[in-house]
Amino acid sequence: MTTPAPLSQDALKTLVGQAALHYVEPGSIVGVGTGSTVNKFIDALATIKERIRGAVSSSEASTERLRALGIPVLEANEVQGLPVYIDGADEIDGRGHMVKGGGAALTREKIVAALAERFVCIADESKLVDTLGSFPLPVEVIPMASAHIARRFEALGGRPSVRLKADGTPLVTDNGQHLLDVAGLAITDPLAFEAEVNQWPGVVTVGVFAQHKASVCLLGTREGVRTLS
Numbered sequence: 001m002t003t004p005a006p007l008s009q010d011a012l013k014t015l016v017g018q019a020a021l022h023y024v025e026p027g028s029i030v031g032v033g034t035g036s037t038v039n040k041f042i043d044a045l046a047t048i049k050e051r052i053r054g055a056v057s058s059s060e061a062s063t064e065r066l067r068a069l070g071i072p073v074l075e076a077n078e079v080q081g082l083p084v085y086i087d088g089a090d091e092i093d094g095r096g097h098m099v100k101g102g103g104a105a106l107t108r109e110k111i112v113a114a115l116a117e118r119f120v121c122i123a124d125e126s127k128l129v130d131t132l133g134s135f136p137l138p139v140e141v142i143p144m145a146s147a148h149i150a151r152r153f154e155a156l157g158g159r160p161s162v163r164l165k166a167d168g169t170p171l172v173t174d175n176g177q178h179l180l181d182v183a184g185l186a187i188t189d190p191l192a193f194e195a196e197v198n199q200w201p202g203v204v205t206v207g208v209f210a211q212h213k214a215s216v217c218l219l220g221t222r223e224g225v226r227t228l229s
């Protein structure tokens with residue numbers, strides 16, 4: 001008998017994207033994150049679009065995909081709250097703390113997450129870590145403060161760099177700001193780290209999600225979807 005080939009990372013993303021439908025309440029407005037895993041969720045959501053009122057999106061990219069599939073997109077200011085926010089992560093630890101922002105959408109992701117009662121994280125198993133920080137930490141900054149903030153991260157042992165586009169110029173976020181990616185950190189106390197960096201002048205959003213951590217994580221593994229809560 002031949003052993004079936006292991007599922008690819010893309011297949012694991014599809015698996016968790018579909019599994020997240022279980023958390024979508026009929027007749028509700030759904031908070032939608034950003035990224036390749038969320039794109040799988042958006043595709044799955046389109047199959048039940050008649051059963052929801054619409055979505056609040058965390059990026060221009062997700063808004064475009066939602067609308068292209070016929071899912072109404074509402075502004076965050078039009079809703080009082082959301083039952084659930086579904087998004088991916090660049091890293092997640094066993095307690096639901098995450099690093100996010102690899103797709104440059106961290107600020108709007110944190111805003112939509114704050115509106116939601118539950119954060120359902122969808123990720124393939126490569127994202128599960130013991131300690132956050134191996135993935136360079138994204139931090140959205142006001143451009144005039146970026147050098148000063150970079151020095152503060154260097155003082156913590158980090159190696160910050162401004163995220164660049166293919167043409168070598170700084171990437172500009174959906175909010176018109178710049179991003180630092182900080183390598184070399186070991187974030188052992190995510191809650192305290194997030195609170196500290198949030199206070200630095202010029203920081204718009206730090207990509208540690210500890211105050212708004214995942215309530216549940218659907219992790220795509222070779223054995224199927226594992227639920228961490």
Ligand code: 5RP
Nearest residue numbers: 035036037088101102103105
């Ligand atoms: C975007 C994010 C994404 O959720 C994160 O980068 C994971 O993306 P992917 O599902 O493509 O691995 O935080 O800002």
